[in-house]
Amino acid sequence: MIAEDEWLVVIDRQRVFAESEWSTWACPDGSYHNTDEAFARLAAAFGDRVVYTCYIAPQPPHNAWIDYFKGWPQFLVAPDDPMYDLTDDTAALAKGHAVVSCDTFGKWGDALSEAISGAKKITVCGVATDCCVLTTVLAAADSGVAVRVAADACAGSSPENHRMALDTMALFTPLVTVADTDSIVGDSTVE
Template structure:
């Protein structure tokens, strides 16, 4: 059941994480697309209380990000590069909603908090479970936000990493609840 004061935070449903034919950052074996139906059901059910996020490369990278992007120079592009666009199905559902762009894996912070109008209950879905979802969820929970993770609406860098990230987030119960779309929409 969705509480009246609960928001959906959709993490990084972007081309760079979906299109494996050109992106080394894409979820493997089309696993990104196994989340499409669950994501769409959630986005529609939450109505106006949905915020989308986008990862963009830092301009310019500093500190540890300098070494990180030595391994991934092809992703060090401007924030408006098409690789960082939301996927077509996501962009369609995102119309009229806030889109928060961050140059960090974790999206939790004042900009996202303001976009959800200071809500203290969120459901999170998106990619990658073991990176941007995990870091966003733990930071939000640490800030006193009750977080539900829709496991079937998340995909990871591998099936094993997806499951390890879900297991890690489950360690933070009751601040974090790992569940699925059907349970949320009951």
């Protein structure tokens, strides 16, 4: 069930992570789109208490990001490049909601905390489970926020990495709880 003071944080549902025909950062084998239904159900259930995040490349990259982008130069583009746009279905649901853009994998920080009105309970979904979701969840939990991860509304860089990231986050119980959309919206109980 969703608490009255709980927010949904939707991590990086962007074209660059969804469109595998041109993006090597995309979740493999259409796994991004396997999360569409669960994500839409969560967004509807949370109503006005939803915030979206977007990854953007640092401009210019600094420190370790310089070496990182030597391996991924095609993604070192301006923040307004269409590759960093939300996917169409996500953009439609994001209308009227805050969108927090960050040039880091982890999205937890002052801007996100402010966007959720300082809430101390969040549910997180999005991509990639083993990168931006993981780093956001652990940082939020470390700051004292109770975090639920909607496993079926997340996709990883591979099925194995998705599973390992969920298992890693589960190590932080009770700060972090891994659940599914049915249990979060109250349609059924997880075994």
